[in-house]
Amino acid sequence: MKIYKKFREENQVTLYNGDCIELLRKIPDEIVDMVITSPPYCMGKAYEDPHDDIETFKKQHKDIFQDIYRILKPGGSVCWQVGYHVSNKCVVPLDYVIYDIFTSESKNLNYPLILRNRIIWTFGHGLNSTNRFSGRHETILWFSKGKQGLFNLDNVRIPQKYPGKRSYKGPNKGELSGNPLGKNPSDVWEIPNVKAQHVEKTTHPCQFPVVIPQRLIKALAPADGLILDPFMGVGTTGVAALLEGKRFVGAELMEEYYDISVSRLKDTVKGSVKIRADKPVVEPDTNTAVAKLPEEFRKVRGKNSDEE
Ligand SMILES: C[S@@+](CC[C@H](N)C(=O)[O-])C[C@H]1O[C@@H](n2cnc3c(N)ncnc32)[C@H](O)[C@@H]1O
Secondary structure (H helix, E strand, O other), rough: OOOEOOOOOOOOEEEEEEOOOHHHOOOOOOOOEEEEEOOOOOOOOOOOOOOOHHHHHHHHHHHHHHHHHHEEEEEEEEEEEOOOOEEOOEEEEHHHHHHHHHHHOOOOOOOEEEEEEEHHHHOOOOOOOOOOOOOOOEEEEEEEEEEOOOOHHHHHOOOOOOOOOOOOOOOOOOOOOOOOOOOOOOOOOEEOOOOOOOOOOOOOOOOOOOOOHHHHHHHOOOOOOOEEEEEOOOOOHHHHHHOOOOEEEEOOHHHHHHHHHHHHHHHHHHHOOOOOOOOOOOOOOOOOHHHHHOOHHHHHHHOOOOOO
């Protein structure tokens, strides 16, 4: 597979080393199925200007919004993963800022962005605070462009906590109460963040784990979808897109991270990329009768079903 530097719609992968604004302006209208990204939080990271502040964050988002909107197909999805900006001990939840900009900038357009989910991503490790509770979650805002967003729930179901549980009253009394394909993963995702011992760790200080964009792509992207990450870092969204058989276009300003994304995407194609697979949030205790997978469920696993 060839990795292209210049965008063309038919490319399987385009990786642009430069400012995402330059890339976005070269992408035609309404051809992207899904945007997944985690932008800089303006918190003085190695890849940021130390003078960047919350006003820089707002300006950057206002500057790119019209192009993000323009290139996204009606019905397509935007997934923006953010945490907090902190200055002078004041905490600003960046998803509030994003929600405000994206909804107000699109409200008079043909397909206003509609917030479909605010997903809490929670993880066990991070900095320990001494003057407030230690931060252990960030959020992902999922918007659809207009109302027609795709949602393939069956692709992302996770095991039921108690697959053998039966209704104990009502007309279905005695019947299995859960869906044999598993349950909805909910809007709280407990997924380890990429710290020192994580198999996906590179030199980038703020990677998200592959399983986050992978779960989003499984649920929200069409079969031959084109996925964009304008702030791709070390190409995590690209790895997820290729694992799911989609096309990918991404931009990264810093050459060091760009080079890592190129090698991670090549490793993905070779099948040697290191990832930590999605795991169920709760491992059922198989010694408990209700936790055992019932015979009826074994038969239907693998088949598609629309009901929840
Ligand atoms: C929070 S990190 C994204 C990390 C990514 N999700 C990953 O897993 O590797 C944000 C990235 O955006 C890059 N960046 C900042 N401004 C940019 C711009 N204008 N165009 C493209 N990339 C930019 C930074 O260098 C940084 O690597």
